[in-house]
Amino acid sequence: MPERTGPPGRRPRADAQRNRSHILDVAEGYFAEHGIAGSLDAIARRAGVGPGTLYRHFPNRDALLAALLEARNAELVSRRDRIHDEAADATEALERWLEALGDWVAAFDGLPEPLRAALREESSPLALTCEGFITTTDDFVRAARDEGGARPGVRGRDVFLGVLAMAWVRGAAMADDQAPPALDALLRTGWAAPADEA
Amino acid sequence: MPERTGPPGRRPRADAQRNRSHILDVAEGYFAEHGIAGSLDAIARRAGVGPGTLYRHFPNRDALLAALLEARNAELVSRRDRIHDEAADATEALERWLEALGDWVAAFDGLPEPLRAALREESSPLALTCEGFITTTDDFVRAARDEGGARPGVRGRDVFLGVLAMAWVRGAAMADDQAPPALDALLRTGWAAPADEA
DNA sequence: CGACCATACGGAGACACCCTCCGCTTTGTC
DNA sequence: GACAAAGCGGAGGGTGTCTCCGTATGGTCG
Known part of the structure; x- marks a missing residue:
């Protein structure tokens, strides 16, 4: 390109x-x-x-980063298509998409920070990419919700931010090798036990 | 002091x-x-x-920050005690503690970052404080779990990191005023709908 | 009360980073 | 081969972190 x-x-x-x-x-x-x-x-x-x-x-760090991510973006998009083809149901698809997103955001150590900044400042080459993947995430979330696999009221944007946040905080828990799966589980099901009556 | x-x-x-x-x-x-x-x-x-x-x-930014937080730490500890006294059950107590933690970490804009760094580098005046509050969080989590309000397998450390992560990512969604509650809900219950059968 | 010494102060300045500007070189074209 | 446009390199300005050291200040003891 x-x-x-x-x-x-x-x-x-x-x-x-x-x-x-x-x-x-x-x-x-x-x-x-x-x-x-x-x-x-x-x-x-x-x-x-x-x-x-x-x-x-x-012109700045974000531009360099964006250029560097270009190739990986393409890979992520193709992974999205593969998930669409292969996943048995929408919930599994969402799960696999979030895993793919997690891999993408872990491409470089510290990547979550500029992505978050781009999302707030808007005028960054990274912002556009993020918004695109937020939309994709929302598509997956909606499909899973229609199927009953995702909680109503949960938006794709929130889930994307959640993935970003968990990737960010993962950097704090290097030595703790059970933290990564625990954080993934936390994002999936939260800390609260499912109540019979809320 | x-x-x-x-x-x-x-x-x-x-x-x-x-x-x-x-x-x-x-x-x-x-x-x-x-x-x-x-x-x-x-x-x-x-x-x-x-x-x-x-x-x-x-000697460095962390030391200054730690000194600045000292007063707020005391306030957080007293809030913990108040929760212990007032909360009707352990689940409500955990909820209120997490809210208190969220306020604490929002004391200054950008605070989550040095806290995360402290947690990874260990040798920071902030690290000790964090570890203390992680322990407190774990106490609350255990109590809620014994009561059936918190999911088994969830550790206090993970929940603390989750609060930190959500506070961090909140900074990306200024304009979006429904993001903060959505992120809190995400941490509490996750994106997945409670399944009758997993 | 005056002298002495540890303690603490201020600011010059070394160093790193980001980014810009401009004179010179390289490339493509006629 | 010559000419203009495109691109290059590096000097250097601005800002931030942090250190070092000559000097001033505060506490203490004769």
Whole structure:
């Protein structure tokens, strides 16, 4: 995908394309190693380009992140389609979708933070992606609700935020290896025991 | 509470005590205004002291935060006692405790982040406080479970992390005024509808 | 009351990060 | 081969964290 959207100008010069994709490669490794908060200047240095070059291609951290996520977004979308094809019922589909979302958001250490910021600030390349997946989540939730598998009143947006929140807090419980499944269970069924009478 | 723990040396000089408490006052206002991430040097400036003075009293942001929370911790503890006295049953007690925890963690905008970091890094003045409240949460959870109000297998630590996570993600949904209650409900009962047969 | 010393103060400044601006080089084209 | 546009690199401004050290201040003891 060499072009952002439409072709308003002619296509970029060869060296620009080379630099862009090399920066992306380096950033991928750097973020995987140091987490999402690593220094952008350091990435430029490691890529052997000046800071100006990096910032021309990606005006800020979110833009770089968004470009990095592009490939994974595609994977997530195809996973959504696969779930639609394979899942026996809507509840299982929702479960599998949430698992896929959880994997997506765990692509880099610290990713939940910029996603949350994008959701609040709106004007971020990440915001659009998130809104798309929120809509998808809502579709899954509605289907599960129609089937009786999801609680009425629960919105896709809330569940998405829940997944984000759990992924975020998971980072606090490294040593505790029973925390991840416990947090997933918490999001699924909550802490309260089902009451015969509320 | 003029002394940290025990009296290992003589008590601090008068000007030191004055500065310390004045810095605390200013920081309270500054964090309330700009959120937890505001500049520490700016706080020092507003307090009319050099940066060195601020950093001598509070070696880092966490230390300052911990000192600021001290008063609220006391309030939270007394609220816990009040809940113990007043709550009709253990489930209601847990509910009210979680509400109290939610208020505590919302004391400053952005507070969840350093709390999470403290929990993972361990060596932070905030970590000890958190661990204490995790234990308290576990007590409430156990009592509710014995009564049948809380799901078996749910640990106090997980619920505490859940409260933290929901408080964190709440910051993403400012404009959406139905998100806060929805997130609380999500933590309480999850997204899944209670099944007659699992 | 004056001298002495530990304690505490202030601010200069080292360092890291983000990001911009601009003179120079590279690329594509005629 | 020459010319313009596109792109490059890095110097440097702004901000923030945190340290170091010469100096001032407060408590104490003769």
